[in-house]
Amino acid sequence: MAKAIVYLNQFFGQIGGEEVADHEPEIRNEKVGAAMLYDQLLDGEVTHTIICGDNFMGSNEEQAVDRILGFLKDKEFDIFFAGPAFQAGRYGIACGAIGKAVKEEFDVSVISSMNEENPGVKMYKKDIYIFPGGKSAAKMRDDVTKMVEFGNKILSGEKLLPAEQEGFFKRGIRHQYFLEDETPAYERAIDMLLKKINGEDFVSELPIPEIDTVEIADPIKDLSKATIALVTSGGIVPIDNPDKIQSASATRWGKYYIADVDKLKNRREESFKTIHAGYDPKAADADPNRVVPVDAMRKYEQEGKIGSLYEYFYSTVGTGTSQDEAARMGKEITQELIENNIQAVIETST
Amino acid sequence: MKLELGNFYVKDIEFGSETAFNDGILTINKEEALEVVYKDEHITEADLKIVKPGDMVRLVPVKEAIEPRYRKGGGPVFPGVTGSLLQAGDGRTLALKDMSVLVVGKHWGGYQDGLIDMGGEGAKYTYFSKLKNVVLVADTDEEFEKQEQQKKNHALRWAGMRLSEYLGKTLKDQEPEEVESYQLDPVTKRSDEVNSLPNVVMVMQPQSQMEDPGYNDLNYGWDTNPMLPTFMHPNEVLDGAMISGSFMPCSSKWSTYDFQNFPLIKRLYQEHGETINFLGVIMSNLNVVMEQKERAAQFVAQLAKSLGTDAALVAEEGYGNSDADYIACLVALEDAGVKTVGVSNEAPGRDGGSQPLVTLDPKANALVSTGNVSELIKLPPMDTVIGELESLARDGLAGGWEDDEILGSSVKEDGSVIMENNSMFCGDQIAGWSTKTMKEF
Structure with a gap:
């Protein structure tokens, strides 16, 4: 049984x-x-x-x-x-x-x-x-x-x-299916075409998911006065992953204080590592600055190319993360950045 | 232009002393037919078989399907390919219906070749299991491509066309049982009544993505790769102007038989003068480089606009990279104010969870979907195999594999197979026959 x-x-x-x-x-x-x-x-x-x-x-x-x-x-x-x-x-x-x-x-x-x-x-x-x-x-x-x-x-x-x-909610899992009434594609195509011509309702057999495009922002007028934040989906976190960000299909993000560092220390120094399961972690663990380029940003700061680097960087994991979750996390992070008067963000992916 | 297709329905096919068609029976003198095949010295071994719907026979690697025909007056059935150029689509052509000539490799297959089961549960995956077929199973000395995954299959495909013309010739002096008539007045010389109907074109995107010659579909013998979209009469397509190529995973392909009988075109003809004014065919193609894709889409949209097109059917012979051409064409037409419906298959993966087309656009809001190229199909052993079953696993057929850590080889010791739909011979029937669609599960 x-x-x-x-x-x-x-x-x-x-x-x-x-x-x-x-x-x-x-x-x-x-x-x-x-x-x-x-x-x-x-x-x-x-x-x-x-x-x-x-x-x-x-x-x-x-x-x-x-x-x-x-x-x-x-x-x-x-x-x-x-x-x-x-x-x-x-x-x-x-x-x-x-x-x-x-x-x-x-x-x-x-x-x-x-x-x-x-x-x-x-x-x-x-x-x-x-x-x-x-x-x-x-x-x-x-x-x-x-x-x-x-x-x-x-x-x-x-x-x-x-x-x-x-009757269950559609899961986005598509398989081929032999129609019981064996209506050939040429009949379905003509039917759809005539309906579209006549302004009648029709049902596409391949509904295109709504594409949510974001307009490219205007350029920053004076970069030397701008505060810039680093945001990554590359999974760089403090060694103990305090926010318990998942290694795949993430629903959480974290922010980590970097005002006092010139560069991120690595995993061996028990400082930062990646928890992202979607790429070989070796290089990121050896030098987390290659995913979150704090060292390069500090150099720009010294050169006066940018005003300053924001005192926190933001991190989550991109692999397997659904678009809906990514959008929610993005909005939450953006809210904080706006409140703290950040002019620009460098987003690093992997 | 007026095309008359004179139909002769084949009730049975048998071997006999004389090649002839009488009372629905096609009799073939095998020796004489093979002489036609051997006219090309590159054919090293050849045999003919007859298979019928329900036979427990598996054919693989299948390379081509052709409807045997005879052009009244004796010109080549495929102008520019099997003979000199002449205008196709105007006049009378006689056809042996309910049958095809299938070309099968005796040993070697390739990426573009497919499988047909004439009976059992695998029969539903291809159109050709419904037909009586004369099977040419042969080998060649085309050593340069024997071990290549991509094969031109030139000797075999041309032998198939010669054989089909040889069989079609049996109709030479006979009166057809039925005549299908296809006629369109010149675009600018149609009655007010027809002109008042919505103007519709058929946009075809035949497979043309190989830059080396010898693989692509041919238009009057001309490689469709270096071709810009052009306006054609639908009768030309139905009457041998287009032949199939030898590239693309097989389920996405249009065989020459598909071109000769193109159901989407025939269906538009049925509506002509009733609900639509069928302007004709815009013959486009499929490209590799982004600029070529955009150029082709721009040409299609311009032709459609200049013709005063209100709506278009767009069909794509392929998937993957060429989805970019498909979507670009639909979008360009929609941007030009032409209402579109697309017909193609999808590639959401074996688990069905991936993005169905390589590019997507919300303007492509009316699509007919004819199958999943990656659907896994398991089929039991068959009594007889024509060709070489091992080719499915060995020769890089798009839907076969030699080894998979979970699934093992595509071909099992007992003769059963596990394969992707990719290698079902012209299985997604994008020409319009497909009774498959895609559903969410």
Whole structure:
């Protein structure tokens, strides 16, 4: 019989409300709360329930994920359910984070459900199956039913249909598909052409993602008076990575004080290193100035070519980082730079 | 210009004492047919086979497909290629329908060659499994390219054309069962009624990205690489002016058969005078250098504008680098006020997660998508293989590989295969037949 494990937060795991949102992750050898509903509907059995407080996951994601993956190491399971998270943002993000990790570590299908407004949808729809869900727990039965029906289909080995037919959020994963009605491309092309000519609605078979281009800024009038900041997606951080920036698919950034240094010291000197997993770190670890060129900027400062180098540099990791996350981090960093009256930024990538 | 295509439907093909077409049966004197093949001294070994839909036969490496035809009056079916130049698209040409001549390498394949399964689950991946086929399986002494991944396949492709003309000649003195008539009045001399309809052109981007001669599609025998976009009559395309080349992963290619039957053109003809005024074909190409791509797009847009075009269908024979030509052409047309629909395949990778075209532009907002070049396909062993199965793994076919740390070789010991759609013979059917699309999963 197929085995499933369910992830719930402190509330749906019947620990309590917001006051216990710091509840540390635990695994129980039983069906708790909503897990019972999954068990009823599933062509199989829910063997365990994992419960974790939303705040605990939110502020200690790496630790929480590691501990949960540890719980699962010796368990046999064929499918993993997380949520439904409705419109609860922290819960949605938690379901996505743990779901993604479970999928990567154990290569099983992971299914969740969230309301379309839940930020977890945008962050994780590419990584796991997320079904559009209700706004609140009133929709619990409907949402779980959708998730389990799809889970049953996966377990039975039945061929999965495109996202629009199965109902989960599109994941940006495109495969070729033989049309049931065998409409040839020449009919589809003519149909689309006539509709476009006549100003009628048509559906492109390859929707072009919206391209968000940024206009090039005006040049700086007097560089010798400008304060310039260094920003990198090359993952240069202090040796202990105090902001716990992820090595890939980053969601965090950090800023590091450099007003008192002429150049960044390297990893051997226990100062700066790179945590970027997308390139060979050898050169950056040997001389982090090659990614964040503090030494060159100091020289320009001395020469009077630039006014000054800003006292912090900003860092995150670019590899695998989604466009949405990159844009959010970029906006947050820009906000600080504007508040501190920075005129220009040199952005180094790798 | 008026083209009459006289159709003869082939019910069966068999070998016999005399090459003739009678009552739907094409009989072939094999010895005599092979003499035609051996007219080129570079052909060292050759044989003919007959395969039909449903046969449990796998053909690989397939190099070309051609519809056998006879040009009334006896001129070459492919002017400038199999004979001297003459105007194609005006007059009567007779065709053996529901069949093709397939050209298969006896041993050696290359990047551009493909695979056809006539039966079983692999049959759906190519159009040619639906046809009865005369298969020329042959080898050559073209030693210079035997070990090359890119092959011109000159001797084999030309042998295929000779053979198809030889078979087409059986129709010489016969009356066709059916005549398809294709006629367009000169662009400036059309009735008010037709002129009042939206003006539409078909923009074709045939494969022309090899700078060395011998690989690209030919236009009346002229290499399409050093060609600037030009205005052609659609009848010319349907009547042998264009032949397929020998470059590009196979699923993205247009065979010569595809040019002869180009479904997008035939469909535009159906609408002509009803919903659109079909102006004709702008024959563009695909390039390597950015400036060449931009120049071609600029020429297409200018021609379209000068012709008073309202809307255009654009089809690309290729993917990857040439997506830049495809998108540039669509954008140039949209910028010129021409409403466009594009037809091509995509390359989002085996996992389907990558960017589908090399370049994207929001102006390309109406695209028909005919397949994923990298889709992984597993097929069971077949009773018979024509050609050499090992070529799929050994010879650098675009969708085959010799070794992969997870998947192993494309060709398994039991004769089953694992391959990318890339090597399905003209599999993405960008000429318009494709019943495949792309969906999000």
